[in-house]
Amino acid sequence: MAFAPSDEPVALKILVAGGFGVGKTTLVGAISEIRPLRTEEVLSDRGVGVDDLDGVETKTTTTVAMDFGRITIREGLVVYLFGTPGQERFWFMWDELSYGALGAVVLADTRRLTDCFPSIDYFEQRGTPFIVAVNCFDGAERYEPDDVRIALDLDPDLPVLLCDVRRRASAKVVLVTLVEHALKTLTATQR
Amino acid sequence: MTRKEWLDDDAGPVVRPFALIGGRARSSGDDLDLIALITTTGANPRDRADISPEQAHILELAAETSSVADIASDLNLALGVVRVLLGDLQDQGLVRVRPPAQVAPLPSARILKEVINGLRAL
Numbered sequence: 001m002a003f004a005p006s007d008e009p010v011a012l013k014i015l016v017a018g019g020f021g022v023g024k025t026t027l028v029g030a031i032s033e034i035r036p037l038r039t040e041e042v043l044s045d046r047g048v049g050v051d052d053l054d055g056v057e058t059k060t061t062t063t064v065a066m067d068f069g070r071i072t073i074r075e076g077l078v079v080y081l082f083g084t085p086g087q088e089r090f091w092f093m094w095d096e097l098s099y100g101a102l103g104a105v106v107l108a109d110t111r112r113l114t115d116c117f118p119s120i121d122y123f124e125q126r127g128t129p130f131i132v133a134v135n136c137f138d139g140a141e142r143y144e145p146d147d148v149r150i151a152l153d154l155d156p157d158l159p160v161l162l163c164d165v166r167r168r169a170s171a172k173v174v175l176v177t178l179v180e181h182a183l184k185t186l187t188a189t190q191r
Numbered sequence: 192m193t194r195k196e197w198l199d200d201d202a203g204p205v206v207r208p209f210a211l212i213g214g215r216a217r218s219s220g221d222d223l224d225l226i227a228l229i230t231t232t233g234a235n236p237r238d239r240a241d242i243s244p245e246q247a248h249i250l251e252l253a254a255e256t257s258s259v260a261d262i263a264s265d266l267n268l269a270l271g272v273v274r275v276l277l278g279d280l281q282d283q284g285l286v287r288v289r290p291p292a293q294v295a296p297l298p299s300a301r302i303l304k305e306v307i308n309g310l311r312a313l
Contacts, residue, residue, distance in 0.1 A: 009256050010302060011226040011291060031313065037263055039270040068225075068260055073309030077302070080226050080260060099224060100291035102298060168313075176310050183303040 009076045014178065015097055017084040017123070018107030019115025023135045024083040025067055027107065027165035031172060032069030032081055039064045039093070064093075079175075084119070094122060103129040103182040105174055107165065111140050113151055120152060129182040131159040133174045211245060211268070212275040220278025225260040225270075228289040229253045229277060236285060246276050253286050 016024045028034060069081035082097050084104075098104075104123050108116040116132070123130040134148050143151075145160040154160060159177050164170045212218075231253045236242050242250070245266060252262050263273040280286045 009228055009289075010298065011228055011258050012298060012302075012306065013226050013291065035261070035264040036267075037260055037270065038268065068264075070261070071310070071313070073306055077305060077309070078258070079306060079310075080258065082225065097225070100226070102303075172310055172313055176307055179303055179307050179310065183300060183307070186298075186300060186303065 010078070012077075012079045013097075013101045014079060014081050014175065015084055015101050015104040015128075016081055016107065017104050017116075017119035017130075019109065019112060019119075022107045022109045022112075022115065023165040024107055027105070027133075027135075027163075027171050027174065028067060028069040028081045028083055030165060030168045030170075031175060032071045032079075034067050034069055037066050037068055039066065098122075098126055098128055101128055103131070103178045103185075105178050106130055106132045108132055108134045108148065108152070109137060109140070110134060110143050110148065111137070113148070116152070120154075129178070129185040131161070131174070131178045131181050133161055133163045133165075133177075135165050136162055211243065212272055215275060218275040218278030219282055220274040220276070223259050223274050223277055223288065224291050226258045226291050228256050228258055228291075229262060230256045230287045230289070232285060232287050234284050236283060241283070243276070246280055249273075249276060249280060250285060 016027055018024055025034075064085070066085065067083065071079040071081070073079060079102075084097055085091075085093055104119070106116050106119045106123065120130070120132070132148065132152065132154065134143070134145065136142065142162075145162060149156075149158070149160045152160075159181050161174065161177055163174050165174075229249070229252075231250055245268065248266060249262055252265055257265075259270075259273065259277065262277070263270045266273060268276075277286065277288070281288055
């Protein structure tokens with residue numbers, strides 16, 4: 001494993017959010033070693049995340065498969081990438097995933113810009129540092145980052161960039177931009 | 192015929208997850224974060240018979256510190272099951288849990304700069 005016993009190991013968590021099919025898993029796979037993770041979750045008709053073991057007859061347990069990525073920066077310093085589930089019924093997993101996260105990449109598709117609204121709202125409310133990365137799909141019209149910023153009503157100091165999630169170099173720039181933004185946020189709050 | 196020939200991964204687990212954890216849905220490991228780091232304490236179990244094969248596997252993985260997510264992935268078990276197993280090991284004093292709150296959401300600037308340089312060098 002990646003941690004030396006003598007070090008004080010550090011694990012950091014970065015989230016990759018955005019609508020269904022926007023390229024979250026592709027981004028994680030472009031830059032990190034992908035690992036499968038199984039979670040068994042209790043789902044009910046009325047809503048999810050209700051942790052009540054009574055009335056089990058109305059509920060079913062389902063296995064939710066998700067992937068995560070791992071980037072070893074050095075021995076004892078590892079960055080984990082978690083894609084947030086795209087479907088609404090898995091919202092309950094967001095709180096758990098976001099806890100202690102260093103920051104989030106919100107992936108946007110200009111053909112379906114509204115899909116990333118819930119992610120942006122979520123991270124704004126939680127105060128999680130995030131950036132918006134516009135995945136440039138083949139055949140989609142190109143917009144400038146500033147157009148996207150205006151369309152999404154984002155703060156001027158919030159980084160917005162164009163990317164191709166299939167390319168490792170591009171995924172790298174996205175993550176570096178996020179960590180730089182998180183660092184800026186950190187130093188601003190400490191001041 | 193050996194068992195292997197007619198029981199593959201598609202057949203699902205031979206032992207159902209709830210059986211691995213004695214039918215319990217709760218333990219002290221419930222709230223373990225995905226990136227909480229698990230390390231063995233080096234203590235010996237009071238009774239080897241109390242340690243399931245899955246827990247023995249966890250102890251091997253945690254000998255060099257491993258995250259909850261990595262352990263669940265390595266064991267190919269559902270996260271909820273792994274949390275219960277880890278909670279038991281923690282209760283027995285066999286593993287130490289380092290929650291991410293100690294490093295995040297405010298990791299030091301030095302660590303973040305190291306991450307930025309590390310990512311650039313990938």
